[in-house]
Amino acid sequence: SVQPEHIHALRNILSNKTSLLTSIKGCDATVESVSESELDSFNVDWMGKYRGNSKVVLKPKSTEEVSKIVKYCYDHNLAIVPQGGNTGLVGGSVPLYDEIILNVGNMNSIRSFDEVSGIVTCDAGIILENLDNYLAEFDYTVPLDLAAKGSCQIGGNIATNAGGLRVIRYGTLRGTVLGLEVVLPDGQILDSLSTLRKNNTGFDLKQLFIGSEGSIGVITGVSLLAAPKLKAKNVAVFSLDSYDAIQRAFIKTRQHVGEILSAFEFFDQAGHRIQQVHSRNPKKIFDAGRDAAFFVLVETTGSNKDHDDQKLAALLEVLIESEIVTDGVLAQDTAQFTSLWELRETITEAAGKTGKVFKYDVSLPTSLMYSVVEATRKHLAELGLYKGEGSDGKVKSVIGFGHFGDGNIHLNVISDSYDPEVQSALEPFVYEFVAKHRGSISAEHGLGLQKAPHIGYSQLPLNVDLMHQIKSILDPKKLFNPYKFVYRPPLE
Numbered sequence: 001s002v003q004p005e006h007i008h009a010l011r012n013i014l015s016n017k018t019s020l021l022t023s024i025k026g027c028d029a030t031v032e033s034v035s036e037s038e039l040d041s042f043n044v045d046w047m048g049k050y051r052g053n054s055k056v057v058l059k060p061k062s063t064e065e066v067s068k069i070v071k072y073c074y075d076h077n078l079a080i081v082p083q084g085g086n087t088g089l090v091g092g093s094v095p096l097y098d099e100i101i102l103n104v105g106n107m108n109s110i111r112s113f114d115e116v117s118g119i120v121t122c123d124a125g126i127i128l129e130n131l132d133n134y135l136a137e138f139d140y141t142v143p144l145d146l147a148a149k150g151s152c153q154i155g156g157n158i159a160t161n162a163g164g165l166r167v168i169r170y171g172t173l174r175g176t177v178l179g180l181e182v183v184l185p186d187g188q189i190l191d192s193l194s195t196l197r198k199n200n201t202g203f204d205l206k207q208l209f210i211g212s213e214g215s216i217g218v219i220t221g222v223s224l225l226a227a228p229k230l231k232a233k234n235v236a237v238f239s240l241d242s243y244d245a246i247q248r249a250f251i252k253t254r255q256h257v258g259e260i261l262s263a264f265e266f267f268d269q270a271g272h273r274i275q276q277v278h279s280r281n282p283k284k285i286f287d288a289g290r291d292a293a294f295f296v297l298v299e300t301t302g303s304n305k306d307h308d309d310q311k312l313a314a315l316l317e318v319l320i321e322s323e324i325v326t327d328g329v330l331a332q333d334t335a336q337f338t339s340l341w342e343l344r345e346t347i348t349e350a351a352g353k354t355g356k357v358f359k360y361d362v363s364l365p366t367s368l369m370y371s372v373v374e375a376t377r378k379h380l381a382e383l384g385l386y387k388g389e390g391s392d393g394k395v396k397s398v399i400g401f402g403h404f405g406d407g408n409i410h411l412n413v414i415s416d417s418y419d420p421e422v423q424s425a426l427e428p429f430v431y432e433f434v435a436k437h438r439g440s441i442s443a444e445h446g447l448g449l450q451k452a453p454h455i456g457y458s459q460l461p462l463n464v465d466l467m468h469q470i471k472s473i474l475d476p477k478k479l480f481n482p483y484k485f486v487y488r489p490p491l492e
């Protein structure tokens with residue numbers, strides 16, 4: 001555990017007094033003493049589900065500072081939780097006990113940008129939206145977008161291998177991240193900050209850190225292949241009366257607008273109702289279809305507005321004529337574009353305002369994706385915990401939405417509290433369902449604390465063993481983000 005003498009040594013490494021916040025008593029005036037509650041925004045996760053008890057938050061300003069901090073912690077056996085914007089949804093970004101929080105938010109500069117190749121190199125702590133705004137000045141965009149963009153950081157995105165809304169267009173970060181700078185658990189700086197698109201010289205080490213959830217080092221620098229920011233953007237929302245219809249709509253959409261398709265998202269009626277209750281936009285843009293069973297959002301991005309408008313209008317016609325969709329609305333201006341996107345993007349936030357949310361972010365074969373929602377509703381109903389949407393059971397709502405084009409659904413179960421009875425009704429039920437259909441228990445949010453013990457549902461024993469070996473090589477003292485990710489509890 002951290003003692004006042006550790007605090008003073010760490011303080012001496014940092015260039016700035018405000019880079020160290022501590023609630024430990026007995027430290028001298030050179031450090032920023034705060035109350036325990038002032039550390040809540042670092043100790044408590046976005047959902048209010050996981051709460052750590054760290055008494056020290058470090059906010060270094062350079063890679064060298066991070067390296068010295070980590071080396072000191074390594075030498076003194078102090079555990080560390082690397083933290084970005086703290087928007088993670090699996091309890092990975094906050095400590096379990098009193099681990100030191102190393103937040104990289106003060107490292108937020110652009111290091112270089114090449115306008116010809118579109119390759120940007122920056123600090124890991126830059127907020128995703130800020131990076132996107134910077135690139136927009138050069139008509140480029142980050143090939144990643146998610147509803148938490150105003151708070152999450154590019155380093156956190158890479159550490160979780162975040163997927164988001166545009167994987168269907170740009171692929172995952174495993175393809176667009178070109179290089180990383182990482183401070184390893186013993187303090188060494190791994191400089192893999194390549195700006196090359198092609199480099200077949202041995203193992204591609206940066207891939208180990210993409211999706212490593214702070215378990216084997218702190219990402220401090222990033223180089224990324226930005227995408228051209230194309231001017232013609234369109235969005236349409238359709239209502240449909242069955243899950244089968246979404247699948248048929250997806251086939252038609254790819255046939256008709258495949259080359260300009262940039263998002264194909266879906267949500268169910270329950271998710272839509274919750275979103276409407278908490279909508280920031282009181283003007284109900286899509287009233288006509290409000291009682292539909294499902295909704296699909298299709299976005300296109302291209303370089304020729306007339307061409308794209310025509311293609312999307314033609315798609316709408318085909319979908320309506322073939323009775324695949326029951327209704328549809330095409331954004332006519334920027335305000336409508338934003339309003340239509342809000343229908344999908346603010347569901348996560350609206351679920352959080354409705355109650356406490358048990359979140360399951362899973363991959364399944366496309367044809368079976370929604371069956372996890374139906375099976376969960378049935379299972380909870382049989383246990384007497386769910387009596388229909390908005391009724392007075394312990395579970396108020398079970399909603400399904402997500403990235404249809406990526407085979408990724410978010411199952412959200414909303415209750416008044418994180419009730420242990422609901423929790424044990426859901427786990428391992430959901431994981432067993434996913435494993436039975438050869439899906440993944442974590443499509444994009446990661447394992448964190450929530451799913452660490454359940455990795456075996458999606459990975460074979462040999463794979464898990466190799467992961468433990470990698471973790472042991474890089475973090476032999478197990479000081480980085482302990483108890484999470486591929487953590488294996490000691491044998492009794």
Ligand code: FAD
Pocket residue numbers: 046081082083084085086087088089092093104124145146147148151152153154155156157158159160161162163164165213214215217218219220348349444445448481
């Ligand atoms: P944090 O939450 O701070 O940390 C997440 C994990 O990464 C932790 O394990 C932490 O230890 C580690 N970490 C953070 N920074 C570093 C670093 N510099 N070096 C090493 N490890 C680090 N995810 C998706 O994939 N797709 C979505 O569409 C999506 N939508 C979301 C919508 C909302 C409203 C919210 C709240 C979250 C959403 N997420 C989504 C979850 C997603 O994982 C995070 O939003 C984001 O990628 C995490 O970034 P962060 O900076 O907040 O990281």
